[in-house]
Each structure stands twice: as C-alpha cells, then as structure tokens.
Amino acid sequence: MTQLWLVPVDERSFQQTLAEPINLSNQTQKPDEFPDRARVWGVRTDPEQGIWERNRRNLERMETGDPLLIYRNSTSRYQAKGQVGPFWHTEYVRDEFWNGGPAIDVFAVEEYEEIDVDREDVNNVLGYESNFWPQGLWRVSDNRPTERAIRQFEI
Structure with a gap:
C-alpha cells in the first residue's frame, strides 16, 4: 500500500538542501545508490539529542517511491511534491548543511x-x-483517502 508523507520544512534547511540539489559526489561513505547530486531531507533520530521514537517508527515505515507533500512552515502552504528516494544514515548532511541537530x-x-x-x-x-x-514527519494514516490525494495533487 502506498504511504503518503507530509513533510514540514523550516525555511533555512529548505534553502540549504531542498530548494536546489546539493553536491555529494565527494562523499566516499555515501551508499552507492544515493545520488551524487540530490535534494535531501532528514529525519531526526540522533539518540544523543533526544528521544525520537515516533520518528524512528516512521523512518522504518518509509519506502523508496512513497509520495511526499512538502509543507513550508514559513508560508503555511504545500509548496513541493516528490517521492522518497534512497536513504543514508550520516552525520555529514546535518553537520555540513544544517549546523548540527x-x-x-x-x-x-x-x-x-x-x-x-x-x-x-x-x-x-x-x-x-x-x-x-x-x-514533524507525518505519515497519513491508512484510513485517510491517500490515493485520492495522490491523484488530485498528481504526486
């Protein structure tokens, strides 16, 4: 079953890693399937910085190809759509582009x-x-009309 994800983004991080693809070609620790140039978003899971059980559960449920609606907090509007691509467990992106966290x-x-x-x-x-x-990363529950939303917003 297709899962729809609502992804709220803060403006600074949006500008750093979503507005334009970032260059990751110099990262030797990057999984082979992760693109060298990509728009990137993250899930808060660092155990040293909090308890993120809901986020961990959501991350485990996310699958490549799942549709995304990206909600910009600064405008209170959905301003992008896309699909979940490859995953990467790394501190590099958060340290290089998001000033820690x-x-x-x-x-x-x-x-x-x-x-x-x-x-x-x-x-x-x-x-x-x-x-x-x-x-926070929001999975639309199975009892919602997910397929209708995917069709209407052409995700």
Whole structure:
C-alpha cells in the first residue's frame, strides 16, 4: 500500500538542501545508490539529542517511491511534491548543511516539483480539520483517502 508523507520544512534547511540539489559526489561513505547530486531531507533520530521514537517508527515505515507533500512552515502552504528516494544514515548532511541537530537519517527527494497548494485544500482532501498542519514527519494514516490525494495533487 502506498504511504503518503507530509513533510514540514523550516525555511533555512529548505534553502540549504531542498530548494536546489546539493553536491555529494565527494562523499566516499555515501551508499552507492544515493545520488551524487540530490535534494535531501532528514529525519531526526540522533539518540544523543533526544528521544525520537515516533520518528524512528516512521523512518522504518518509509519506502523508496512513497509520495511526499512538502509543507513550508514559513508560508503555511504545500509548496513541493516528490517521492522518497534512497536513504543514508550520516552525520555529514546535518553537520555540513544544517549546523548540527538531530537529523542523521536522510533521504533523497526524487521527482521533486514545485507546487502551490493551500493547507486547507490538502486537509479537505485528507479529511483533516481545516487548521491542521504537519508537525514533524507525518505519515497519513491508512484510513485517510491517500490515493485520492495522490491523484488530485498528481504526486
């Protein structure tokens, strides 16, 4: 079953690793399947910086190819869509691009495309309250009309 992920992003990190692909070609520790140039997002899982059980569970459920809707906190709108690409457990991206922090499990965002969708429109399709916004990596539950959202927003 396809899982839809709502991905809230802060503006600084968005500009650092999602707005444009980053060059990772000099990283010898990178898994072979991880692209040399990629848009990248991370999941907060560093045990030295907190307890991230929900994030770990979500990370274990994510699969390559899962659709993403990217929610920019600075605009309160969904402004990109894409798909989960390869994963990489690394401190490099968080240290090099995000000034530290707990996101040490990253994934490439493939099929990235800018969109401009009201939060309320996504909430309406998925059956959420109109004022809902994703906080942390958010897996849309199986009892929501995920396939309808994927079709409507062409993810």
